[in-house]
Amino acid sequence: xxxxxxxxxxxxxxxxxxxxxxxxxxxxxxxxxxxxxxxxxxxxxxxxxxxxxxxxxxxxxxxxxxxxxxxxxxxxxxxxxxxxxxxxxxxxxxxxxxxxxxxxxxxxxxxxx
Amino acid sequence: xxxxxxxxxxxxxxxxxxxxxxxxxxxxxxxxxxxxxxxxxxxxxxxxxxxxxxxxxxxxxxxxxxxxxxxxxxxxxxxxxxxxxxxxxxxxxxxxxxxxxxxxx
Numbered sequence: 001x002x003x004x005x006x007x008x009x010x011x012x013x014x015x016x017x018x019x020x021x022x023x024x025x026x027x028x029x030x031x032x033x034x035x036x037x038x039x040x041x042x043x044x045x046x047x048x049x050x051x052x053x054x055x056x057x058x059x060x061x062x063x064x065x066x067x068x069x070x071x072x073x074x075x076x077x078x079x080x081x082x083x084x085x086x087x088x089x090x091x092x093x094x095x096x097x098x099x100x101x102x103x104x105x106x107x108x109x110x111x112x113x
Numbered sequence: 114x115x116x117x118x119x120x121x122x123x124x125x126x127x128x129x130x131x132x133x134x135x136x137x138x139x140x141x142x143x144x145x146x147x148x149x150x151x152x153x154x155x156x157x158x159x160x161x162x163x164x165x166x167x168x169x170x171x172x173x174x175x176x177x178x179x180x181x182x183x184x185x186x187x188x189x190x191x192x193x194x195x196x197x198x199x200x201x202x203x204x205x206x207x208x209x210x211x212x213x214x215x216x217x218x
Contacts, residue, residue, distance in 0.1 A: 033206055043155070043200060043208040045115075056205075091154060093206075101145065101157035101168070102206060 002026065004105035006092050012111045015084060021077040021108045025094030032075050033102065034067060035091045043091065049075060079110075087112045114138055116201055118209035125191050125216045133186040133212045135201030144177050144184040145202040148195075149211075155200060158186070191216045 005024040013019055025032050034046040045059040049069040060066070064082075069075040079086055089109050093102040116137045123131050135144060142163045147155040159169025161177035161184060169175075174187045188195055191214075198211040 035208075042115075042210040043202075045207050048206065098143065098204065099160070099162065099168075101160055102147075102155075102202075103157070104154040106154050 004092055004094055004103050006090075006105035006108050008108060009106065010109045010111075012113065013082060014113050016081055018078065018080045019082055019110065021079075021090050021092075021110070023075045023077070023092030023094075023105060025073065025075070025092070026096075026103055027073075029094035029096050029103075030072065031095045031097070032069055033093045034075070034077050035093070036061075036088045037091060037107070038088045046077070046090075082110075082112045084112045086110060115207040116144075116203050116209040118199075118201055118212050120212060121210070122213040123215070125195075125214070127193060127216055127218055128190055129216075131188045131191060131214060133188070133199050133201075133214070135184045135186075135209055137182040137203055139182065139203075141177075141179065141182050142204045144175075145206070146173070146175060146184075146186050147200045147202065147208075148197045149200065150197040158199075188214070193218065 007022045030051045032049040036044045047067045048056040064080045067077045089107040091107045093104045095102045116135050119134045144161045146158040149155040161167050163179050177184045196216045198213045200208045200211050202208045
């Protein structure tokens with residue numbers, strides 16, 4: 001079956017521009033996570049969606065970052081007024097429930113010029 | 114709060130063994146282990162649940178001490194393909210900083 005799909009795979013943009021990153025989770029997975037991974041670093045938690053519950057936004061680094069999940073499926077991570085320190089790989093993952101493993105997408109490599 | 118992993122890095126020769134540790138400051142129901150190769154997405158290795166249940170690859174072994182809130186991943190008779198960065202994650206899917214494992218011929 002299809003895995004977690006992320007688009008675009010690469011994004012280059014100028015400082016100050018807004019960007020939208022998309023994640024299409026595995027069908028039926030109620031939990032969806034966004035992470036940021038800077039070069040050579042670990043997986044920084046950003047936000048978590050579970051079904052229709054209010055998302056856990058505790059990892060968002062600033063108010064320039066926001067995310068939504070429409071219809072319990074596709075999610076979009078938006079970064080406004082991008083800064084050079086936003087350059088990283090943004091990974092999305094989904095899982096069916098807390099007893100199941102996460103499945104990661106291939107990520108979006110974001111480069112801010 | 115993210116778990117703490119140790120060591121940060123380890124270098125092995127093929128056939129040698131390694132242990133990677135993960136500890137949390139809060140009570141855990143589960144611990145998750147993933148491996149990430151350079152330029153790739155993390156891949157699931159194992160889940161350990163409170164009560165002793167485990168799900169994962171047959172060739173990977175791990176332990177979970179619920180009382181101490183600690184888990185260890187055991188890599189035995191390492192192969193070149195074991196190289197990568199290993200991450201442990203907790204119930205809420207916060208991950209440790211990772212352990213970089215390098216296996217040399």
